[in-house]
Amino acid sequence: MKNLVVVQFFVIVLLLTSSFFELSSADSPAACGGKCNVRCAKASQHEECLKYCNICCGKCNCVPSGTFGNKDECPCYRDMRNSKGGSKCP
Template identity: 55%
Template sequence: MKMVLVLFLLVSLALSSCFFEVSIAGSALLVHGLYGIADFCDSKCAVRCSKAGVQDRCLKYCGICCEKCHCVPSGTFGHKDECPCYRDMKNSKGKSKCP
């Protein structure tokens, strides 16, 4: 009985994470269609860079990454798994390009 419950919880967790990613992408596309990519990126990058030490640099690189990837991870730090394109962009030195 415990094994069935554990299996059920794992399956439901996996399914819910798939729907979560789809809902994030869907809301981003809706915003792009209504306001344009620049407004979307500006608002998301303002949140992402709100606690950055060097704000203008953070906003610049976040904007570049957002326009190319059409997404910005939530919060001010981390959560880059929400946007694989954003996470995987590298600079010429092999470090993460996106803040």
């Protein structure tokens, strides 16, 4: 009986720990937000830039450094295209 309680305790701890790591993963909006704020700092359409940057960051788990260019740092981000064939990510 005591062993069953110990096993249940460890299973519960494992489940709680795994859910914590999932919430704090790099693809969360909070992780992307700071990087996208830097990326879109000089954008003329700031809100639109943030929207697409967060979408791209969520899918690629990275954002290029700086406010423009440097897309080779993140090939996934660089290669995402919109329906017209243009770059989706700012």
